[in-house]
Amino acid sequence: MHHERMPAAHQTHWITERARALGFDLCGVAPVAAEHLAELAHVPEWLDRGYAGEMQYLHDPRRADPRQVLAGAHSMIVVALNYNTPHHPRTPPTADAANPAPRGWISRYAWGDDYHDILREKLNALIAEMRAQIPEPFKARAYVDTGPIIERVAAKYAGLGWLGKNTCLIHPQLGSWLFLGVILTTLALDPTLAPGQPPPPDFCGTCTRCLEACPTQAFPQPYVLDARRCISYLTIELRGEIPDEFRPHIGNAVIGCDICQDVCPWNRKAPTAAPAAFEPRERLLSPELEWLASLSQEEFSAVFRKSAVKRAKWRGIVRNACVALGNSAASLDPPARKLARSPRLVGRRAHRKPRPLGPRPPLRSRSPAGALRSFSRNETKRSCFRQDSPSMNKAADDAAPLPGLSGVASPSAAKVRHSSAPRARSRLLPAISGLRICAAG
Numbered sequence: 255m256h257h258e259r260m261p262a263a264h265q266t267h268w269i270t271e272r273a274r275a276l277g278f279d280l281c282g283v284a285p286v287a288a289e290h291l292a293e294l295a296h297v298p299e300w301l302d303r304g305y306a307g308e309m310q311y312l313h314d315p316r317r318a319d320p321r322q323v324l325a326g327a328h329s330m331i332v333v334a335l336n337y338n339t340p341h342h343p344r345t346p347p348t349a350d351a352a353n354p355a356p357r358g359w360i361s362r363y364a365w366g367d368d369y370h371d372i373l374r375e376k377l378n379a380l381i382a383e384m385r386a387q388i389p390e391p392f393k394a395r396a397y398v399d400t401g402p403i404i405e406r407v408a409a410k411y412a413g414l415g416w417l418g419k420n421t422c423l424i425h426p427q428l429g430s431w432l433f434l435g436v437i438l439t440t441l442a443l444d445p446t447l448a449p450g451q452p453p454p455p456d457f458c459g460t461c462t463r464c465l466e467a468c469p470t471q472a473f474p475q476p477y478v479l480d481a482r483r484c485i486s487y488l489t490i491e492l493r494g495e496i497p498d499e500f501r502p503h504i505g506n507a508v509i510g511c512d513i514c515q516d517v518c519p520w521n522r523k524a525p526t527a528a529p530a531a532f533e534p535r536e537r538l539l540s541p542e543l544e545w546l547a548s549l550s551q552e553e554f555s556a557v558f559r560k561s562a563v564k565r566a567k568w569r570g571i572v573r574n575a576c577v578a579l580g581n582s583a584a585s586l587d588p589p590a591r592k593l594a595r596s597p598r599l600v601g602r603r604a605h606r607k608p609r610p611l612g613p614r615p616p617l618r619s620r621s622p623a624g625a626l627r628s629f630s631r632n633e634t635k636r637s638c639f640r641q642d643s644p645s646m647n648k649a650a651d652d653a654a655p656l657p658g659l660s661g662v663a664s665p666s667a668a669k670v671r672h673s674s675a676p677r678a679r680s681r682l683l684p685a686i687s688g689l690r691i692c693a694a695g
């Protein structure tokens with residue numbers, strides 16, 4: 255087949271169209287030069303402040319300059335995929351009166367199939383289409399968390415949205431329940447934002463809901479996250495013991511945390527158009543904590559096959575379930591309460607009265623349940639914005655569904671079975687005996 259060389263602008267347009275056809279909700283092209291990616295200048299200070307905790311991979315110097323990641327790199331194609339499914343936000347522990355067994359909470363991103371696989375497959379399909387369409391030789395590499403690219407910054411400068419005070423990428427119609435992926439390429443594509451055109455405006459206005467709702471006070475200042483304090487880090491990335499001071503504030507979270515997004519007004523109208531693969535797997539919506547704590551390694555591998563939860567590892571999820579059980583100790587029957595407080599399971603004391611957290615600016619902190627109780631689904635968009643700036647109100651009012659999204663039917667809610675099978679408490683102890691959860695995994 256004979257190919258005419260497409261002008262760069264047409265290539266960008268064609269690629270974004272193909273990305274849409276492959277199921278991505280958003281696509282844009284960002285330049286790679288660090289001087290066009292302003293937030294990257296903060297990376298050294300962020301690292302110097304120690305905010306990365308044990309995440310050594312964040313110290314890779316290439317993260318501050320995508321040009322160092324791929325020789326001759328010129329452009330970043332950035333995509334976003336909606337993962338919002340039509341399920342309620344986090345519920346307080348033991349909210350189910352019919353079945354009062356203590357329940358945990360797994361974050362929305364980890365309910366279904368592993369997003370890394372789903373996005374990577376689509377990105378590789380896009381690269382294959384590009385190779386078939388664009389005759390000139392080029393290099394292209396797909397990343398979904400996997401490379402030294404700060405994807406949210408890339409997304410901002412590809413015109414996909416703004417970086418909120420909770421540090422998430424937010425799109426005015428889609429909200430922030432978005433997975434991101436990047437193709438780094440040597441192709442000289444026209445950036446989505448014309449030269450001199452500013453990135454999408456920041457619509458956070460005077461709102462501070464996320465900062466106030468964070469149970470562990472993980473935001474030292476707006477737009478900056480101290481990852482060491484984030485429940486997501488504590489439950490997924492941290493190996494070893496969860497520091498005592500954070501345990502009571504973790505509540506019933508067992509994998510990740512969504513609170514700073516659950517409370518965000520821009521997620522109120524976020525469409526639930528996620529692929530069916532992101533629907534919660536059986537038993538994972540409000541999972542029973544004793545079930546999680548008693549999983550054997552084999553059961554863990556089977557339940558979380560091709561799931562992002564695997565990153566936390568078996569030790570991690572059992573440790574987290576035990577901490578959450580400790581936090582629900584009041585509602586446990588005596589044998590389980592004893593177990594949840596066992597120093598063998600969770601390091602030192604699993605449950606203790608909440609203590610004030612370490613030094614942190616005077617942000618108002620609430621318990622996870624308290625933060626979410628104040629988040630009423632029926633609250634109108636207007637009342638939610640009443641504290642906020644006129645421009646924010648207007649922007650929210652103007653927000654209309656994206657073309658092409660309005661006709662997309664929400665996937666039918668998966669049938670989620672809350673198992674109320676009688677829990678064999680005797681199973682819990684043997685399953686975890688001998689396991690030193692406080693030891694690094």
Ligand code: B12
Pocket residue numbers: 293294296297299300309312361362363398399400401402403404405406407420421422423424430431432433434435477478479481484486487490491509510511512514
């Ligand atoms: C490491 C990581 C984490 C860490 C650290 C998070 C963080 N904020 O960095 C932990 C484990 C805590 C985490 C949590 C979550 N993550 Co995460 N994570 C990543 C990962 C792999 C790298 C991010 C990174 O490089 N961080 C390093 C620091 C330097 O970046 P930063 O926070 O953006 O810091 C900037 C700001 O602080 C800013 N800044 C602005 N002003 C100022 C001022 C000063 C003085 C300073 C110092 C800095 C500063 O500059 C910094 C540099 O750009 C990305 C994937 C990727 N490769 O990008 C996913 C990613 C960011 N995570 C994602 C998700 C979904 C989550 C969770 C929602 C999961 C969950 N439910 O638990 C939470 C959200 C928590 C939150 N509010 O951010 C999505 C975000 C999608 C979106 N819409 O934004 C990503 C993009 C994964 C993906 N491919 O979709 N994550």
Ligand code: SF4
Pocket residue numbers: 420467468469470471472473479483484485486510511512513514515
């Ligand atoms: S609200 Fe949850 S996810 Fe957000 S910063 Fe705080 S602990 Fe992390």
Ligand code: SF4
Pocket residue numbers: 418419420421457458459461462463464465514517518519520
């Ligand atoms: S909760 Fe408010 S401040 Fe936080 S990200 Fe959303 S709009 Fe911005």
